[in-house]
Amino acid sequence: MTFRKTAILAAATSVMAMSAAYADTVKMAFIDPLSGPMGPSGEAAYTSFILAAEHINANGGVNGNEIEVTGYDNKINPKESLVQLQKAIDDGARYIFQGNGSSVAAALIEAVNKHNARNPGEEVIFFNYAAVTPAFTNELCSFWHFRFDAHADMKMAAITDWIAKRDDIKSVYLIGQDYVFGQAVASAAEEQLKEKRPDIEIVGNELHPLAKVKDFTPYIQKIISSGADAVITGNWGADMQLLMKAAAENGSDVPYLTFYGGSKGAVSSLGEGGVGLLYQVTEGITNLDADDEQYALIEEYKERFPDYDYYYHRAFNAMEMFVKAAEEAGSVDPIPVAKAMEGLTIDHAYGQATMRAEDHQMQQPLFISTVSDDVKYGVDNIELGWALVEGGTIDMASAEQPTTCEMERPE
Amino acid sequence: MTDTTVQDLAPSSAQKFRQRTLPFLILAAILVAIPMTGPSRTFYTIAHQMGINVVFALSYNMILGKGGLLSFGHAVYFGLGGYLAVHAMGWIEEEAGLWGAFPVFFLPIVGFAGGALAGAIIGWPSTRKAGTTFAMISLGVAELIFAAAFMFDSFFGGEQGISGDRMNGTQMFGLSLGPIDDVYWFIAFWMFVGILGMWAFTRTPLGRLSEATRDNAQRVQFIGYNPQKVRYLVFIFAGGFAGLAGGMAAVNYEIFTPDALSLVPSGFVLIMAYVGGIAYFVGPIMGAILLTYMQSMLSDFTEAWLLYLGMLFIVIVMFAPRGLAGIVFGFLDGFRSDDRGAFLKSWFTTLAGGFLMLIGLIILVEVSVRWSNGYGEVYEPFGMHLSHTNPLTWILFLVATVAGIALTYFANRDKEGAA
Amino acid sequence: METLVFGLLNGVSYGLLLFMLSSGLTLIFSMMGVLNFAHASFYMLGAYFAFTLSGISSFWIALFIAPVLVGLVGAVVERYGLRKVHANGHVAELLFTFGLAYLIEEVVKIVYGKTAVDYKIPDLLNFAAFQVYGASFPAYRLFIIVIAVGMLIGLWYLLKRTRAGLIIQAALTHPHMVGHLGHNVPLIFMMVFGIGCALAGLAGVMAGNIFVTDPAMAVQMGPIVFVVVVVGGIGSLEGAFVASLVIGLLQNLAVGINASFADIFGFIGLSELSEVGRISISSLAPVLPFLLLVLILIFRPQGLMGEKEL
């Protein structure tokens, strides 16, 4: 144990020692919860960005510059995020990462827009890696905002695509949190199902208050008695875990298609009960076929950060895309990098990804996976992990959604 | 009897100047001097938050310290006032009705109105009782309003909240409110107004009566006042000033989200006021400044900042119930007393003891946090390599803690011996 | 029909769980006047202790040892913390427990990590007790009911049939008199606080594995416990029992009602499309207890079965 940690430290110091060779430092700020109840969510992503940056630096950095990612704890509070944003900008950061909470992302988009308008020459770019409200790349779209995660409608498109292929699913139950996001998920599901499989009956459309329910058993019993063949939910955090625990406990045995089934602890809390019950949609899972380099990365991550699992593949995508854009632009300044990023395509471990120019929404293939006991990499330090389901690969075009964005670009 | 004899009972005008006018002159001088030092943007950002929290904490102390009402839902009035101000900001932008002519600079007045209105409506049933009943009602109301915030999107904007743009409408004092140093004057102005207003309130008959009701509600009844009415009126004002702070926050952040109404900020304002010292007018000001700083800066140094916050709070509750202000004024009193030498000796021994215990605590917490994370990170203060396997860590921890406890013990034994 | 049956079953099991939690708080509150904000934190400690103990021994040992450990922690907190603050009045005591809740959460995070631990239902009870209308009722929930009833009987026996219980009962109704009778009041306080915390710990042992055992569990459960105690009435264990069941049933049955405000108040012209009209009863279920709290405090401040006002 001690030996391993020292070895990592030695590696870390050697990276530090090399830093003298860089021309300059590109400062990037990671603004997300790093303490409090949502702390683990932020930390799982933060560690991914740290590792990605280390790899880039070890390969000579970006245009000869070293990348430095600094964490700023926003306590998942929009106002505190703005304070942290000011601190980050003061510290010289010109690139901001954030993902936890659409309210925070909305506040940051607004704040970055205003900052850039009020402080020309000191522009800041916001890389959104997980806030999935569709509006951010539609009516609220901004030149200064790039999203690397598929937004809610895209994920829903993947889910409904998969359902459409399954003739045994005749009825669907929708359950979600009673606020903008949950409502948006429910209406997207309704619309898309009507279009792709008009014969499917929506037997329930339940909204429960956000983060208030302690026992989901009554909801599960409603689902069971409705006779639904599948359940779709956008729940996250405790609402997601408690829902799934209650489902397993009460013998619900239909697929639960989730956005956030991959959140930490969900699989282990269900145990074997999660097999064939919990499904998720993501841009990649560790048990997809990939090259050895990717496997090495997954293993390195697990070794470095034993509390977490390799989950934020898009963090590595975002960094890779940034480096490529900076190289094409021949600069690390925000505006040229942002312009180079528009329409840029990268090849990552699980396929291609393109940053659509019209709305700065990353287009990528999506995967539906479920909990399985026959996997290469488990999660939560147990044997169970995520395995691709049959017909679970949704290609880029199928997931693609139209945009209403009318972007204003600086000249 | 002549007027002069009557006046003799009141403090002299020199005293009045020293105790009442001078502090405000000093405050104004500080506020004017700050921008001259060329502070950074971060400084401004945190100073603005402090300004808002100072007003918010003082408004909370109107009911806790001066009114004796413990509330777990004060953020409701901050939030509702702030929401109204953000909406007003939107109306200014759209130039709806007469709003087009309303300067953004005066939005805190709208916040005040919103907070006071919410206080008037919610306070009506809840201030009929004091004590624990009031505390419980405030908790229930806060939960209800917070839940409602997610149901009524048109006013609360759901999870994303409502945002606005402060660079609209009529400009006041040549401030566009765009750049952060423009906003500084806005915050400084309203913080000054808020402090002055709430201080003046303590000098009104109602303000004094509020303290009388806190101390002895029964007696107040028998000299002809209705304690419920006193509590209700004070509650409305506290709501109003909380709303004023909300209005300041609305202009500063240009966004309001339902989080602002939740139990978290309500608990935080309680901690700010109590840590600062609820028995003193300046207490909440000190508490707001310290805790805002801790919230924004301490979290950069340690992820266990909430643990330190909890510790600080418990230590204050257990050992210094009069808060930071009590410590400061206690020191000043002791310093002026006849037995200055003995007092200073005991005071500084306690201070040194507390400091040593703090070092012990920090070592324990920081080493534990890193060990618990398991990333192999090591706590390295002043170039020391304090891992959890290093004996030096535990020697330092033990020495600091034991020495700290011993020093505090002796200091207090001396004190008791002297008394 | 099936929603009703399940609503009743779940309501009772959830309600009894709430009673386990709130009986301890009722004891503490009515005897000591301390509104223990950290009560749910002791519930969390119960779950975590049980997790550790069932890891090194078994669930059945944890079931007995963990509440005792939590009780000891509670007694220590009373002896070295609360007692010192007591002189400064009830508000100071309340604030002390408020800070304690922060502290326990942070310490738990350091010791057990920030994410949920894998605290599982024992295999022996991990099966479906019976099936109704296609849904299974888990055996563990029946077990909760059994344990809660057992605790109820034990508590009743302690209070009505033992000398210590008689003193506690006397102290519940006449807190100032007990000292005059020559009893060691500080010791009684310490015991009551310890027992109250142990009951919360027991609830944690029982609930930690059907819900999630993570550092946020205290914050999630905290407010609802207050609701139970206040709604039930101060100093009334019977009241806490009734309130627990009422709230358990209320929350579970309301979920089954799909009607929206527009359906109910349609006759006064409330539209399905308006924001108020869209709200459905089932979506309100989790906030109903707080509505109940506010209404009770305004219209019947002594609670459902309490004798004195707060």
Added chain:
Amino acid sequence: MSTYALSLKDLNKSFGPAKIITDVNLDIEKGERHAIIGPNGAGKSTLFNLISGLYTPTSGSVKLHGEEIAGMAPHLINHRGLSRSFQVSNIFINMTVRENVRCGVLNAMGQGYSWWRNIGSNKEVQSRTYEILERCGLVDKAALPASLLPYADQRALEIAITIAGGADVILLDEPTAGMSHSETDRAVQLIRTATEGKTLIIVEHDMGVIFDLADRISVLVYGEIIACDTPENIRGDAKVREAYLGDEEEPDVKEMV
């Protein structure tokens, strides 16, 4: 037709099965100084609490200047011109003596709840406060915190607060309890001047004080008024003797008989 300052009719109060006050009838003239005496536990304080609004009568009526006040909230009764003191000093300990009195004065001036005035700027309030402090001999202690006052001065302050509101019916509950002889003499003097021209109802154990002050005396035993007459007649009343002789520990009996 002249109305009584205070008129009690068939007043009853019971707590559960215990009857504390039974059919009390009492009429007090304007300007009268009326004393209520009786053994401990006779219900004297309960009677005060019923009159001043702390308790609601079980049945019966209480009329102040002819207006029914039974069951009214204390502050409303106070507005109608009745003010009381307490047996245990009941003052605002965190305020100075001057502020204590000022609280009472403000109400009389109709400024109780005002929040738009500076409390120190009203001349009338200041002079009235000064007047009351002077009358109660507290001027030199005006700036002291009330908690630091010696006991006798706290009792004086209690009376000062009671009369500050300008009520014309004053109820004093054992104003000299626990005082030394010289302090008692001073207190009697104070009560005399402070309540000049007002209706006074006083509960006392010190018979010296009562015979000094009272125009009439009511004797309350087990919740009933067994006698109500001038001091001279009470002294000779057989029923009163009997009631008091049954309670030999009553210290003032000998002095009285």
